[in-house]
Amino acid sequence: MSQFSTPNMTPILRADAVHDPHRPTYHYLPARNWMNDPNGLIYWQGVYHLFYQYNPNGAFHGTIHWGHAASRDLVHWEDLPSALAPSPHGADAEGCYSGCAIINKGVPTFVYTGIEPEVQCLATSTDDLITWDKLAVNPVIAAPPPELDVTGFRDPFVWQQDGMWYLVLGSGLKDIGGAILLYSSSDLITWEYRGPLLVGQQEATGTMWECPNFFSLGDRHMLIISVIPDGNVRYFIGEYREGQLIPEVTDVLDFGTSFYAPQTFLDAQGRRIMFGWLREERSRAAQIAAGWSGVQSLPIIIEERAGVLSLQPAPEIELLRAQHTPVDVSTLHGGLTVLSGIQSQTLEILATIDPTETGAITLLIRRSPDGNEETRISYDASLQQISVDRQRSAVNVDSEDLLVAPCQVPTQGLLSLRIFLDHSVIEVFAGVHAYLSARIYPTKADSLGLAILTTTGIRLHALDIWEMQVLWAE
Numbered sequence: 001m002s003q004f005s006t007p008n009m010t011p012i013l014r015a016d017a018v019h020d021p022h023r024p025t026y027h028y029l030p031a032r033n034w035m036n037d038p039n040g041l042i043y044w045q046g047v048y049h050l051f052y053q054y055n056p057n058g059a060f061h062g063t064i065h066w067g068h069a070a071s072r073d074l075v076h077w078e079d080l081p082s083a084l085a086p087s088p089h090g091a092d093a094e095g096c097y098s099g100c101a102i103i104n105k106g107v108p109t110f111v112y113t114g115i116e117p118e119v120q121c122l123a124t125s126t127d128d129l130i131t132w133d134k135l136a137v138n139p140v141i142a143a144p145p146p147e148l149d150v151t152g153f154r155d156p157f158v159w160q161q162d163g164m165w166y167l168v169l170g171s172g173l174k175d176i177g178g179a180i181l182l183y184s185s186s187d188l189i190t191w192e193y194r195g196p197l198l199v200g201q202q203e204a205t206g207t208m209w210e211c212p213n214f215f216s217l218g219d220r221h222m223l224i225i226s227v228i229p230d231g232n233v234r235y236f237i238g239e240y241r242e243g244q245l246i247p248e249v250t251d252v253l254d255f256g257t258s259f260y261a262p263q264t265f266l267d268a269q270g271r272r273i274m275f276g277w278l279r280e281e282r283s284r285a286a287q288i289a290a291g292w293s294g295v296q297s298l299p300i301i302i303e304e305r306a307g308v309l310s311l312q313p314a315p316e317i318e319l320l321r322a323q324h325t326p327v328d329v330s331t332l333h334g335g336l337t338v339l340s341g342i343q344s345q346t347l348e349i350l351a352t353i354d355p356t357e358t359g360a361i362t363l364l365i366r367r368s369p370d371g372n373e374e375t376r377i378s379y380d381a382s383l384q385q386i387s388v389d390r391q392r393s394a395v396n397v398d399s400e401d402l403l404v405a406p407c408q409v410p411t412q413g414l415l416s417l418r419i420f421l422d423h424s425v426i427e428v429f430a431g432v433h434a435y436l437s438a439r440i441y442p443t444k445a446d447s448l449g450l451a452i453l454t455t456t457g458i459r460l461h462a463l464d465i466w467e468m469q470v471l472w473a474e
């Protein structure tokens with residue numbers, strides 16, 4: 001029985017997704033087909049809404065709609081009908097690209113990009129975000145500022161401040177670098193260009209910045225962008241003054257290769273929550289054959305803690321914990337320990353580590369009994385880094401791949417290394433803000449094992465393992 005839809009709505013079934021060993025079962029993805037960026041994230045009347053870039057015609061990018069799912073707890077999702085579809089002859093005839101959701105005088109409103117050319121459009125809902133009407137005035141921003149030679153003009157992110165609406169757009173200035181353009185409006189219909197919020201240098205940070213998010217963080221402001229051509233996500237933290245961001249800190253947000261085009265929103269508790277698209281890292285043909293492509297990250301809380309950026313999984317994820325295996329860390333004396341009682345592709349692993357300057361712990365996940373197939377996830381105290389080694393994640397792939405993220409030894413307290421495995425998805429959180437995502441596609445049906453490797457010097461305080469619940473009984 002649907003919690004969110006209207007009584008005459010046909011339920012969306014997930015029956016055809018059974019038996020796919022790579023398909024995640026506790027991260028959100030639609031029943032089938034292609035999904036990319038999270039869009040229009042909003043908490044509205046007790047419900048979290050996740051819209052997303054969606055192709056109902058297959059597991060490839062094209063005919064982009066906005067798919068829709070809703071949740072009361074951020075982790076159990078219900079599929080709802082697509083919220084936006086391209087309108088023939090409309091400003092979005094070639095696709096409803098990324099954008100955001102806001103509440104304007106009580107009315108839920110989408111601000112999104114229609115393509116070819118890239119223009120900005122509005123849609124509103126009067127039935128709890130289920131159906132959406134596009135405004136006849138679309139597009140509300142019909143072209144880039146004439147004085148700019150841009151490499152892109154899309155993905156509006158909107159907020160309200162002192163009675164005015166502000167909008168930032170992803171863009172780039174030809175031969176200069178990625179750029180974020182700032183607009184303002186009193187009514188969401190007529191927009192005035194205020195100038196660039198920030199412009200990058202293409203040698204350092206790419207030619208085009210997609211999917212901006214801009215919000216206050218402590219006494220500073222944070223800008224998150226997705227970078228073309230690098231395909232990664234970067235942030236800037238600094239002072240927002242007279243329509244410009246003066247960056248003081250910039251870095252990569254996720255040190256993996258899968259996470260892209262994240263979007264953030266505030267919930268009723270004032271938490272800044274982020275979802276990102278975890279791209280597939282297998283061939284287009286394999287995606288089409290599987291019938292699905294793309295998955296959302298876990299919900300991640302962005303905070304400032306004692307002046308430091310913090311990225312942590314939302315505590316609601318603990319609702320998904322099932323069978324618990326506490327490991328007696330006093331039995332780990334260096335070398336390899338195989339946890340023969342655990343055979344799983346859906347795990348949360350939480351290692352709590354005393355801060356030391358030496359030693360390493362490695363979790364060997366999706367491990368075949370002969371050890372030929374495995375993925376190694378490590379925290380190395382002397383190198384002050386975490387890593388995901390995918391060289392033997394799939395026996396049929398010859399990969400040199402090693403993903404690394406810096407992770408400082410804390411000056412006080414314990415360090416936590418938290419690993420989420422969901423079939424082909426890996427998300428690793430370590431320390432205050434090290435985040436790394438990756439996809440793996442093991443080939444062996446028995447690559448389900450888990451082992452621990454420790455070296456001298458590492459001091460484990462605790463090691464807990466949970467098998468995770470399956471969200472959908474397919």
Ligand code: DQQ
Binds near residue numbers: 036097098113260261
């Ligand atoms: N995806 C959307 C664009 C955005 C890109 C198209 C980022 O709006 O720039 O599906 O993945």
